Amino acid sequence: MIEHLPALQVVIPLLAAPACVLVRHPRAAWGVFALTTLSALVISTQLFVQTIDGGVLRYALGGWPAPFGIEYVVDAANALPLLLVSLLAVAVALYAPRAVEAEIERPRIYLYYACLCLYLAGLLGIGITGDAFNVFVFLEISSLSGYALIAMGRHRRALLAAFRYLVMGTVGGTFVLIGIGLLYALTGSLNMADLAERVPALYGNRALTASLGFIAVGLAIKAAVFPLHAWQPDAYSQASSAASVLLAGAGAKIAIYAFVRYAFGVFGTDFIGDTLPLAEVLLTLGVIGMLVGSAVACFQHDVKRLLAWSSIGQIGYIVAGIGLADVQGLTAAFLHLFNHGLIKGGLFAVAGIVMLRTQGSTLDHYAGLAKRMPGTFAALLLGGLGLVGVPLTAGFVSKWALAQALISAGQWSVLAAMLVSSLLALVYVGRIIEAAWFREPPAGEAAPAAPGMSVAAWLLVLLTLWIAVDSAGLADVAGVAARGLLGGAS
Amino acid sequence: MSLLSYYNYWIAIVLMMVGLYVVMSHANLVKKMIGLNVFQVAVFMLFISLGKVRGGTAPILDPAFTTYSHPLPHVLILTAIVVGVATTALGLALAVRIHEAYGTTEEQDALKRDDAESGAR
Numbered sequence: 001m002i003e004h005l006p007a008l009q010v011v012i013p014l015l016a017a018p019a020c021v022l023v024r025h026p027r028a029a030w031g032v033f034a035l036t037t038l039s040a041l042v043i044s045t046q047l048f049v050q051t052i053d054g055g056v057l058r059y060a061l062g063g064w065p066a067p068f069g070i071e072y073v074v075d076a077a078n079a080l081p082l083l084l085v086s087l088l089a090v091a092v093a094l095y096a097p098r099a100v101e102a103e104i105e106r107p108r109i110y111l112y113y114a115c116l117c118l119y120l121a122g123l124l125g126i127g128i129t130g131d132a133f134n135v136f137v138f139l140e141i142s143s144l145s146g147y148a149l150i151a152m153g154r155h156r157r158a159l160l161a162a163f164r165y166l167v168m169g170t171v172g173g174t175f176v177l178i179g180i181g182l183l184y185a186l187t188g189s190l191n192m193a194d195l196a197e198r199v200p201a202l203y204g205n206r207a208l209t210a211s212l213g214f215i216a217v218g219l220a221i222k223a224a225v226f227p228l229h230a231w232q233p234d235a236y237s238q239a240s241s242a243a244s245v246l247l248a249g250a251g252a253k254i255a256i257y258a259f260v261r262y263a264f265g266v267f268g269t270d271f272i273g274d275t276l277p278l279a280e281v282l283l284t285l286g287v288i289g290m291l292v293g294s295a296v297a298c299f300q301h302d303v304k305r306l307l308a309w310s311s312i313g314q315i316g317y318i319v320a321g322i323g324l325a326d327v328q329g330l331t332a333a334f335l336h337l338f339n340h341g342l343i344k345g346g347l348f349a350v351a352g353i354v355m356l357r358t359q360g361s362t363l364d365h366y367a368g369l370a371k372r373m374p375g376t377f378a379a380l381l382l383g384g385l386g387l388v389g390v391p392l393t394a395g396f397v398s399k400w401a402l403a404q405a406l407i408s409a410g411q412w413s414v415l416a417a418m419l420v421s422s423l424l425a426l427v428y429v430g431r432i433i434e435a436a437w438f439r440e441p442p443a444g445e446a447a448p449a450a451p452g453m454s455v456a457a458w459l460l461v462l463l464t465l466w467i468a469v470d471s472a473g474l475a476d477v478a479g480v481a482a483r484g485l486l487g488g489a490s
Numbered sequence: 491m492s493l494l495s496y497y498n499y500w501i502a503i504v505l506m507m508v509g510l511y512v513v514m515s516h517a518n519l520v521k522k523m524i525g526l527n528v529f530q531v532a533v534f535m536l537f538i539s540l541g542k543v544r545g546g547t548a549p550i551l552d553p554a555f556t557t558y559s560h561p562l563p564h565v566l567i568l569t570a571i572v573v574g575v576a577t578t579a580l581g582l583a584l585a586v587r588i589h590e591a592y593g594t595t596e597e598q599d600a601l602k603r604d605d606a607e608s609g610a611r
Contacts, residue, residue, distance in 0.1 A: 015492045133566055133569075136570075137569060137573070140573040140576075140577070144573075144576055144577065144580060147580055147584070148580065151584055151587065156588075156591035156592065156604075157604055159584055159591055160588060160589050160597065160600055160601070160604075163519060163581065163584045163585070163588065163597075164585055164597075166577065166580065166581050166584065167513060167526060167581075168524055170526055170530070170577050171510070171513065171526070171529065171575075173531050174529060174530055177533055177537075177570055178533055178536070181533070181536060181537050181563070181566075182541065182567075184540075184562075184563070313559075382578050
């Protein structure tokens with residue numbers, strides 16, 4: 001049983017989706033989804049423990065040995081994203097019943113849970129697979145269910161947001177497909193470990209460069225890396241509350257992980273640094289992204305849009321860390337990927353609670369709410385401070401790691417941009433705090449509280465606090481992940 | 491080896507660009523889906539032509555033949571075609587829903603209607 005865990009990680013959510021459709025009853029469908037997320041968390045925790053000290057698990061799907069069959073590979077570099085996705089999924093399962101009841105029409109609820117299961121299966125699949133083409137398949141499974149989840153938002157604008165995401169996402173997915181096709185044409189292999197051995201002989205080949213370019217651009221679209229982020233603010237802000245927690249927390253992060261895996265695990269560090277100036281491009285895009293994302297976030301009136309733009313800024317930090325292409329930078333990127341996923345998931349969870357309470361998400365809807373819902377807004381405060389990177393928050397841990405990596409690489413201008421972006425984050429978080437604490441609440445009845453939703457938001461925020469207090473453990477794992485990727489194949 | 495001997499790549503790239511241009515230049519949602527399909531099909535054709543071996547036959551083992559086309563790219567594209575069909579179905583379904591909600595399939599008109607509504611509020 002235990003040796004089949006890598007397969008079960010993906011197969012259980014994949015089978016849960018049709019199960020949701022078959023049971024139909026909203027509560028039963030929720031039960032299926034909740035059990036699925038729990039099983040995913042148990043499995044990913046188990047995989048995490050097994051790979052924490054640099055071990056590598058290989059699983060030949062269907063008994064076909066690699067490189068002929070599809071291989072699932074788990075090492076520290078993907079155990080971390082898998083754990084992030086599963087944690088967020090469990091939070092969403094706690095969060096969903098009340099949020100879904102309020103936002104989705106009853107006859108569609110079971111389909112909503114089926115889409116969540118598929119989305120989860122897609123994300124976990126991208127995380128776990130060691131096969132280049134398999135990444136594309138799971139990428140499209142997660143994207144397609146993601147479009148459907150966004151389209152089920154409460155306002156008709158959600159349909160337009162989903163359509164725009166579908167067009168850009170499909171172009172991105174097809175770019176990835178072209179890149180994989182070129183790789184296959186050059187090497188005759190699709191297994192990542194096998195590719196990593198064959199690729200160095202081809203350095204300098206123009207088709208290999210093109211392949212990296214296509215994969216990088218395609219995944220950058222999926223991860224909403226500046227300047228390919230146009231679909232993202234609408235998609236995150238229009239999605240229903242439960243879906244936006246998973247989309248914003250895990251969706252873009254897993255695309256970034258996939259990019260890191262291709263860039264370092266297949267093409268190799270030398271190729272990224274020398275043949276194509278991808279490292280410099282990533283650093284530049286990271287800098288522009290963190291400045292523009294945070295600056296635009298300061299001018300948003302809608303809190304969910306504000307959080308979405310803030311994500312574009314925070315993705316900039318991760319991209320800059322990857323752009324350093326050394327152990328320290330990649331460690332910081334992995335740390336921030338994990339921390340920001342939890343923080344942003346928690347903040348979108350709070351935004352959903354407010355949405356339920358006030359039927360809106362603009363700053364006016366937040367006016368004076370901190371006095372009425374002190375518990376929820378304490379979570380928002382802690383999450384917001386994490387976005388800024390105040391000491392004693394998880395955001396500080398990863399930003400500090402990134403700052404140290406930048407200093408030792410001598411990238412002073414990137415460091416300056418990071419500080420400016422953090423100050424801007426203080427501005428946009430400050431605007432929410434100003435509205436919630438220092439404005440007069442509007443008169444009117446308070447809507448009933450939603451305990452499950454608050455528990456989910458607090459779960460994520462408490463996890464970030466735990467990381468902040470006990471940061472050494474996570475930093476070690478991120479370091480193992482970074483060294484594993486930079487050390488060569490696997 | 492003239493440039494034209496790679497005609498399969500030329501066709502794929504021209505189709506790809508045509509598709510992308512249609513996606514970018516048209517505001518009509520259905521036309522966008524058409525462009526997206528042309529774009530995807532171009533990539534499918536690129537893959538399929540990669541697997542073709544000159545003089546090769548279908549990869550079914552038979553003592554009468556020695557040269558076979560490479561089946562793996564074709565199988566991969568079978569998967570990609572399924573993805574493409576799902577994307578098209580979802581995209582068209584969204585276009586229908588947008589038409590129901592806004593009364594138009596032009597992106598700009600739909601956005602204008604939203605803005606007009608929020609202005610009136």
